Amino acid sequence: MRQTAKSISTLPVIDMAPLFRREDTAGRAGVAKEIEAACRASGFFYVTGHSVGDQTLTDLDAASRRFFALPEETKLRIPMSQGGRAWRGFFPLGGELTSGRPDGKEGLYFGSELPADHPRVTAGWPLHGANLWPAEVPELRPAVETYMAATVRAAHHLIEGVALSLGLAADYFNRHYTADPTVLFRIFHYPPTPPSDDGEENWGVGEHSDYGLLTLLAQDQHGGLQVKTPDGWIAAPPLPGTLVCNIGDMLDRLTGGWYRSTPHRVKNVSGQERLSFPLFFDPDFAADMKPLPPEAMKGDGGDAPRWDGADLQAFEGTYGDYLLSKVSKVFPALGGEVL
Numbered sequence: 001m002r003q004t005a006k007s008i009s010t011l012p013v014i015d016m017a018p019l020f021r022r023e024d025t026a027g028r029a030g031v032a033k034e035i036e037a038a039c040r041a042s043g044f045f046y047v048t049g050h051s052v053g054d055q056t057l058t059d060l061d062a063a064s065r066r067f068f069a070l071p072e073e074t075k076l077r078i079p080m081s082q083g084g085r086a087w088r089g090f091f092p093l094g095g096e097l098t099s100g101r102p103d104g105k106e107g108l109y110f111g112s113e114l115p116a117d118h119p120r121v122t123a124g125w126p127l128h129g130a131n132l133w134p135a136e137v138p139e140l141r142p143a144v145e146t147y148m149a150a151t152v153r154a155a156h157h158l159i160e161g162v163a164l165s166l167g168l169a170a171d172y173f174n175r176h177y178t179a180d181p182t183v184l185f186r187i188f189h190y191p192p193t194p195p196s197d198d199g200e201e202n203w204g205v206g207e208h209s210d211y212g213l214l215t216l217l218a219q220d221q222h223g224g225l226q227v228k229t230p231d232g233w234i235a236a237p238p239l240p241g242t243l244v245c246n247i248g249d250m251l252d253r254l255t256g257g258w259y260r261s262t263p264h265r266v267k268n269v270s271g272q273e274r275l276s277f278p279l280f281f282d283p284d285f286a287a288d289m290k291p292l293p294p295e296a297m298k299g300d301g302g303d304a305p306r307w308d309g310a311d312l313q314a315f316e317g318t319y320g321d322y323l324l325s326k327v328s329k330v331f332p333a334l335g336g337e338v339l
């Protein structure tokens with residue numbers, strides 16, 4: 001049974017450094033226990049010891065601020081429509097509908113950089129291709145590429161901890177899902193959330209759960225992320241040197257609901273310009289999403305209905321199928337055009 005009565009007012013902080021040390025069996029087992037507790041309690045935790053350098057994040061933040069300060073028409077020189085099926089580029093304020101209503105954010109979409117002659121690109125696979133880079137901020141490209149490489153490396157180690165937490169071999173996910181992961185990376189800029197003028201609350205990002213396996217989020221000092229725990233919504237404020245980790249729908253699906261993907265949302269009430277940097281570490285686009293082997297199935301998720309009423313356990317297909325069904329909802333116009 002899922003724990004429902006436990007009171008959670010803050011999210012745990014897990015030092016994942018032992019996951020980088022293959023021979024540290026005891027240390028890794030300890031981290032796995034902490035991951036299990038966090039995934040059972042709320043599905044959200046902070047990580048330290050992730051090896052993403054402070055300077056890497058400082059450079060990314062500075063380059064991103066320079067980009068978002070550009071005039072809108074300059075930013076629109078790399079619109080998502082130009083990214084086409086690869087799903088890359090800039091989208092303006094109100095351009096994304098995470099839960100049916102326009103979000104109060106603008107952003108840049110990136111993913112794994114694939115050349116035009118990559119077999120998946122020549123075959124026309126959606127969400128595969130090249131990134132778009134703004135000519136006006138040349139330092140953004142190295143900053144993004146350095147950050148993505150470091151964070152993907154952390155995610156590969158963290159998913160080993162998740163495997164151990166489920167009693168699986170450390171390389172289970174790597175062998176079945178993440179040798180060639182789907183990696184999506186976004187930079188969001190949230191202007192201060194304006195008061196609502198139609199009685200409905202305005203959100204920077206509406207309530208949702210993430211789609212894949214693990215999300216690793218860097219956020220600036222301004223805060224605004226909220227997480228739905230069994231006891232209600234709590235804040236996930238920035239803690240210096242940490243990344244926020246949460247589990248996505250596919251880990252929920254694979255574990256039969258034992259680890260549930262947790263709803264979250266954002267409201268920027270700081271009065272300042274907030275930046276956040278979510279990296280989504282997801283299964284291979286072509287991977288068939290089957291439940292884990294029986295020895296890893298610990299129980300179900302209880303009977304509480306999911307935030308959106310969906311039945312994840314009924315989903316059959318590849319991760320690409322799932323992702324595309326989601327993407328065409330949050331970007332309806334673009335979805336219809338390119339998919």
Ligand SMILES: O=C(O)CCC(=O)C(=O)O
Pocket residue numbers: 186188205210217219224225264265266276277278
């Ligand atoms: O900006 C944030 O803090 C969270 C963003 C988020 O939840 C998402 O992009 O899925």
Ligand SMILES: [Fe+2]
Pocket residue numbers: 208209210215264
């Ligand atoms: Fe999210």
